[in-house]
Amino acid sequence: MNIPKLIASVSRGRISQSRKFFLNCIPPLLAIFGFFLLCGIVVYLRGQEALEFYRIILLSGFASFDDFGYVLFNATPLVFTGLAVAIGYRSGLFNIGCEGQLYVAAFAAAWVGMHLNLPAFLLVPLCIGSAMIAGAGWGAVPGFLKARYGAHEVINTIMMNFIAFALMNYLVTSVYQEPGQMIPQTPQIHETARIPRLAPFVPVLPENNPLSFFVPVLPDSNPLNLSFLIACGCVVLCSIFLTYTRWGYELRLVGNAQDVASYGGINPRAVTVWVMALSGAIAGLAGVAEVMGYRYRFLDSFSSGWGFTGIAVALLGRNNPFGILAAAILFGLLNKVALDIDILLGIPRGLFFAGQGMLIIWLVGIEGISKK
């Protein structure tokens, strides 16, 4: 079976829908398989037990609901950044600025959460809204510059990332730093601006209850919070938006055939601006999850490259919202495993970063060859 050729025929629409779905799954699954194989070989070459390595991977993510809670917690920001990259990609735009957008949005959420003292039903939507507006604004600038002046959005989003880092660093060290602290962070946001953790909502059954095996047990220490459910809601909304709404259709049409879109009365420039704004707003939710759901304050350089991992997530999920959810959970697992193998086997975390880089290169390589 010649896989590149099969994939090529899928993209030309010569194959039925169900076969198309399965064939679409082949490249990501191959890449994941290759990734774990490669990591196993490296571990074996280090003179350690490869099987033990695989056992730790499984145990680390799935031994208990507590562990799986951490996986989902890690996955939350990646769902948002993955969706943000994919929304742009579907209309032919490359948003590498998720990292900057999520910082700006996180700061907006923290600022509103610190300064306004309102009841939760007002303050939470207000914080989320202002974060999304901030992210959208940071994303719309490169979109506008592309639409109006033809400046490439890749370069401008990268530049905007660095400007955001510098601006946030200034704000958090010179203007809004928590008094009496050396750490570059803001004071905490109000209690009413926080997104609650999931643990208190999960019923605790007595030890000997026969149902206790099926009901998740989350200790209060588990950081999984409701922002994961917001992420799931976002996945469904994005999927409906892309497939069933007029705007989603316009977005995809501009991405696939700009001339056809113009001929059909769609203004590709306007689409470019609002798609980048929407992408920035969704990326901003990753900042919301951090500030309102976990740390309750803005900490300088809190993100460990979520905006860039979002590119890998979108690629692996083939720019499909549900695929992205699955890919984000996989990366959430990898982030947790990376810590555990560092502690248990003494394998530095860099192994997984390197694997992640290879994964990205393989995936675009497969995609490129199938389009050739």
Add this chain to the structure above:
Amino acid sequence: MILELIPTTLRMATPLGFAALGGIYSERAGVINLALEGMMLIGAFGYVVGTQGSGSIWIGLLIGIACGLALALLHAIAAVTFHADQVVTGIGINILALGITEYLLPIPKQVGGLPHWELPLIGSYSFIVYLLPVLMVASHILLFKTPWGLRLRAAGESTEALAALSLSRAKWQYIGILLSGLLAGIGGCFLASEVHYFTKGMTAGRGYLALAAVIFGNWRPLSGVSTCFLFGFATALELANRWNIPGQLLHSLPYILTMVVLVGFVGTSRPPASLGKMKS
């Protein structure tokens, strides 16, 4: 006052300048190169590991360059042979370089620096610093005054021109990318040789800054490297920390200026016509 800033400016501008020259060769051949960051990082890593392993800075330099070339080869295979999206491969390579260097993080042992040359009136700098202006002029002549440069640029300007001469576009793109790996690798070696250590993620966005300089300098060696000196001066000002200007503002100045130039408010910046396009 300004004179005090010259040594820092030169030291900051040199790694940028090498990476920017590399970026120019690759982008002139039509391949977007976001991987400069990773190539510099692995170059610095190769220098430290090579020097620690062999005890000789020259072998360290060679290994650093070889590491940069290896990543460039990967970029070339993915982008040119496999027609992968060049932006994504570039970012993939940066993540890969960050991962490999963190996984194999060398022991924190001091390594020797590259030899300094004492020149009258100028002072004592690493010979790499003096190499940069030479390479800048050489690159300009090579790219714009020789048939070799014309062909390399043809690969980036027009997908048909080389085909009409029955020359392989892929070959010229490989040359462009490999040269960028070589030069960015040297930039990384210089970076590591000046601080004598390798630290995790030590390039800290310099590859992207070099790319900004390429755009700011309109994809030309003379103006691209001059831009690097300007950016280096901004960094020197930031580090000198005088006149009460917030360091973060000086830090983001190169990025803001690049956006302004790219939009065309001040001067114009025009990329090679077929940059990033693989289909003929």
